[in-house]
Amino acid sequence: MTRQMTGAKMVVQALREQGVEVVFGYPGGAVLPIYDEIFQQNDIRHILVRHEQGAIHAAEGYARATGKPGVVLVTSGPGATNVVTGIVDALMDSIPIVVLSGQVPTFMIGSDAFQEGDTVGITRPCTKMNWLVKETDKLAETIHQAFHVATAGRPGPVLVDIPKDVQFATGTYVEKPKARTDHYAPRVKGDIEAITRMVEMIETAERPVFYTGGGVINSGPAASQLLREFVEATGFPVTSTLMGLGAYPASGKSWLGMLGMHGTYQANWVMHDCDVMLNIGARFDDRITGRINAFSPGSKKVHVDIDPSSINKVIRADVPIIGDVGHVLEDALKIWKARGRKVNREALARWWKQIDEWRAVDCLAYKPSATSIRPQHAVARLEALTKGMDRYITTEVGQHQMWAAQYLGFEDPNRWMTSGGLGTMGYGLPASIGVQIAHPQALVINVAGEASWLMNMQEMGTAIQYRAPVKQFILNNERLGMVRQWQELLHGERYSHSWSEALPDFVKLAEAFGCKGIRCDNEADLDDAIREMIAYDGPVIFDCLVEKHENCFPMIPSGNAHNQMLLGEAETQGVIGASGAVLV
């Protein structure tokens, strides 16, 4: 049976067939036919944002909290260019996102028409794939292919640009099972020979470590389960990148905390001194490795990644395994069990003794403040008072993000959404809305800094409109904290443009939006204030006035090695050399 329908109807039908429940978007001239179709149905919910960047970050939050692709609908020209930051963000963090953008009619393309932009040209380098659909007959199949590409292999953003005349014209709808998708089929099963070599290394390792990343989360909850089983069965220590938090529970006894530039003392020492490094779905990002030629000098490295281009990109892998984390872990576990579940117990006991000495340094300790609130304390109290709740955390970018990663404990995957690779300020508020739309009953908190938060604060309007009770927990130091920290360490304490002289009154701002505002400026009142935030049935803007010049530690200064961490203020004099200063 061939089904004839307009392009606009096809869009909605294809989304329905793909199981899409929510679309984040903003209408405009070039997508009006699609919006007209959205108006005439009830299967797909449309969330109207206040700025297209908000739409794509909300879709990212939605995608990461559900494991399903996030869908964005925007108009041509400025609508499309406003989502570019989010597209790059999704590419860097491997988030499945499908962007549908309107375009001027095909006969006007190239004429500098009103709201015309070369959307496929602009987004070509920052999508996994993009399409300009010039015939209505190809529209449905292209959308199905777009969903396939976004979710298959290493997930990422895709974009389908749909000219307005293609939306109006009638064509044949192609159903999902009939869409041609076989040309893109990334390999998911790892090479058994390589996996066997990995198992051999596990059996004999004296100082092993699981170094896990976002790939474990992206592989699905089963991969996290397998990782947990593997870690428990071997008794190996485990650390994670920023993107992988929650794959292994923070309460687990093998947990070392996050690694990298602001990772824990024990995690970074373990990475430096290990003899077998098991990289499971991480990509040796520069925040992780520090100085490349001093990175874990004595270890043999196994690298499991679904993307072949991640292998040997930064760090040479002794045993590269290309495949999906879940599949590889399943095979590895099976082989390891079949070979008799061997590990080097004596050596492992010595390794843990050493690790316990590093843990005893207690690198995340901080002193309480009598005059204001230590930001670390604010996050630690947030953790204590929300522990065990059905909780999702998003963040903006900067010091608060690192403190959130250090002081919050994540017990499950898909509970933590932060902009890792791109470091997009303004990510957290819209992302929190996307998460809340996916999980209406859950407690969704955006741990924010006031500067990042202001970048997309217009989205509070979206939160109010859709009754998304997101909690905006703003650590307000009236500074661009991380910029200020680097200026202190690197630029002779010349604080060039790193503070805001005209901040809004956040409580009044909350009232202006029509939600609740809470301010807290001392540690004595903090717990009650946080409880009040949690208890309030609606969005809250929490203005937490914290210590203005607090620095984030531990810190591996740029250009240094894992065993050259700074633990506190006393160690910060002249720590970054000229070669480190050019790094970011």
Add this chain to the structure above:
Amino acid sequence: MSPLQIKQGSSKHSAYDLRDPNAELIETHTLAVIVDNESGVLARVIGLFSARGYNIDSLTVAEVDHLGHRSRITVVTSGTPQVIIQIKAQLERMVIVHAVHDLTVEGPSVQRELALFKVRGKGEARIEALRLAEIFRANVVDSTLESFVFEMTGTPEKVDAFAELMRPLGLVEVARTGVAALARGA
């Protein structure tokens, strides 16, 4: 040059692979990239090279299979062994790319380039140009009383050599297609 002075990495035709994957040695590789013939595909491939700072020494592209909707991009690139591996991995993961063949490592290959040379001259220089063209098996495809246009096919090295010889004889313009390459054998 004695065999003992062979530099590592310079031995692409040797039976022994002497290349050290960690060496900071620049190698030149010819890649054949089979892609979907659709709009924007060349921009996608070139964009990858510019975005990641890879070199393009030569590039040709044309549809080679009309029914199968396939084009072949032949790209000559240079970089350290690690960079070359990375280029191939980055190309292979692109949705529009069907296959990447590294003709430099996959065995012997034939590499050819077509070039046109405009040479202006009179008298002895003009005769000398014609004589050299004959040696290089270049054809005269256009002639006036004061100029020739020569057409020549060959390896890039041969094209370079011919251009060098024509320069003092009045070479005014060169057009080259870039390298097209195929693996030898069946």
